[in-house]
Amino acid sequence: MTGWALFAAVFLACSVEAVEATTIVLAAGTTRDWRSTFTGVAAALVVLAGVIAAVGPALSAIPIQSLRLVVGGLLLVFGLQWLRKAVLRAGGYKALHDEAQIFRDEVTAARTAPRQRLGSVSDWYAFTLAFKGVLLEGLEVVFIAVTFGANQHNIVLAGVAAAAAVIVVASIGVAVRAPLARVPENTLKFAVGILLTSFGIFWGGEGAGAQWPGSDAALLVLVPMIALLGIGLTGALRLTGGSGSGEESAMSRSAVASGQ
């Protein structure tokens, strides 16, 4: 895997998470208090930096074979979950991720919440909303960057790609002061699910001792194969007439809106 491919994969995956975090931060900032919101963002970034500082060196100390087995396995489990959601969304069995709707829900909730001062934070609601949003989405960014970077022995490049994605998305969000609803997020999530699953299979297999035919070139077959699987399953779901029922019937709109 070349440096450019690593950069592109991590940048794409982390962009999706950054879009979701930006929506929550914008909702908190525009309806409540920007200072408390940015304090929440900063606090979440400090926690995330602590996680990176703890996990990064620990991963570097693990032998590459064991690392690929564990991290590849985690990536495969994570990717399968992600791809399953994307297929169900595209097939009509789960509500599509709608940043504009999520923004409206968060704004409505933020407008009705009481204002409470806690220490130096003038609006505790704005602080916690921004903190939780950035921390939860940020953990996914850290997970993706650390797993891809550790497997390729290039955590620095993966970190740069993740940071670039966050900076680009956050800058656009702050500039337009609106949720990035025009970003084709559901399509991006589908593509990221394919990438996570494919790399999980590849690295998990290597870690488990499998010898891939063609070595790294096997990825050129795995990625299209998983893409075809996802597209095929989506087509099958559409043929069976998905109508937003399925899992959607068992979950509230707010749960969908929170990105679960």
Add this chain to the structure above:
Amino acid sequence: MSRVRAFAIFWYDFIVGDDWKLAAGAVVALVVTVVLSRTSVPSWWVLPAATVLLLSFSVWVVARGSSRSENESG
């Protein structure tokens, strides 16, 4: 104790998600790959095959559950 439980639930949801059978199947497939790799039998096909089966089954369960509930309500 409730914080420990909440912490565990958070990580379970984060990694495993809505369908635990996907995660369990992936772990079994990894173990089978490890075992096969110690023999003369090629093991690279296990994870791709398991992925196709697991994801197809997981999606089919949702589709089947949805059509059943529609039939029952209709």
